[in-house]
Amino acid sequence: QKEVEQNSGPLSVPEGAIASLNCTYSDRGSQSFFWYRQYSGKSPELIMSIYSNGDKEDGRFTAQLNKASQYVSLLIRDSQPSDSATYLCAVKGNFNKFYFGSGTKLNVKP
Amino acid sequence: KAGVTQTPRYLIKTRGQQVTLSCSPISGHRSVSWYQQTPGQGLQFLFEYFSETQRNKGNFPGRFSGRQFSNSRSEMNVSTLELGDSALYLCASSLARNPGAGEQYFGPGTRLTVT
Numbered sequence: 001q002k003e004v005e006q007n008s009g010p011l012s013v014p015e016g017a018i019a020s021l022n023c024t025y026s027d028r029g030s031q032s033f034f035w036y037r038q039y040s041g042k043s044p045e046l047i048m049s050i051y052s053n054g055d056k057e058d059g060r061f062t063a064q065l066n067k068a069s070q071y072v073s074l075l076i077r078d079s080q081p082s083d084s085a086t087y088l089c090a091v092k093g094n095f096n097k098f099y100f101g102s103g104t105k106l107n108v109k110p
Numbered sequence: 111k112a113g114v115t116q117t118p119r120y121l122i123k124t125r126g127q128q129v130t131l132s133c134s135p136i137s138g139h140r141s142v143s144w145y146q147q148t149p150g151q152g153l154q155f156l157f158e159y160f161s162e163t164q165r166n167k168g169n170f171p172g173r174f175s176g177r178q179f180s181n182s183r184s185e186m187n188v189s190t191l192e193l194g195d196s197a198l199y200l201c202a203s204s205l206a207r208n209p210g211a212g213e214q215y216f217g218p219g220t221r222l223t224v225t
Contacts, residue, residue, distance in 0.1 A: 032212070034213065036216075043198075043200055043216040043217060043219045044200070045216070046213055046214070046215060046216075049213050095166065096165075096166055098143065098155050098214065100152055100153035100154075100155075101152070102152040103152065
């Protein structure tokens with residue numbers, strides 16, 4: 001079992017819709033959770049961090065964390081074609097190591 | 111504030127050679143982590159340095175090593191290169207003193223091709 005699991009996609013949504021990206025993790029003791037966006041040929045860019053249960057909003061992005069279910073999600077409201085990228089979920093788990101999911105590719109269609 | 115810089119950006123090496131990659135973190139950041147990214151394995155953690163000390167290591171063979179200097183700049187070395195070492199090598203810096211938290215910011219990466 002991988003430490004962090006993501007659906008590889010692609011997830012296709014129309015422009016203006018809400019994109020919902022999901023991630024599960026295996027280490028129940030994990031405390032820090034992050035979402036990164038990676039455009040093709042570029043390095044990952046930090047979008048959000050979340051440390052406690054509940055929702056955290058930043059502009060069009062909302063991160064949701066449920067530690068009991070070991071589940072993290074990222075919602076992108078009013079999706080734009082420029083949001084088309086691969087979204088990586090990262091978890092800081094046991095022994096303080098970062099684990100990354102394989103990423104979900106998002107396509108936002110104009 | 112300048113971001114994380116990595117040099118060189120592209121590198122072509124032959125099997126059996128060794129390579130050294132360099133990373134300069136964001137000013138004030140003392141934690142530097144290295145990752146290998148391949149299409150098949152995704153992003154995999156190599157090691158983390160903080161204040162010139164390696165405080166975390168991933169599951170890579172001993173051919174992969176690193177170090178950090180007093181100015182927080184870091185180098186990563188791969189000896190006896192294999193074809194499977196072809197990858198994008200990413201460096202990330204963090205402000206956090208506590209390894210249990212802290213947001214990481216990535217550099218542009220070094221694309222290594224081993225022939």
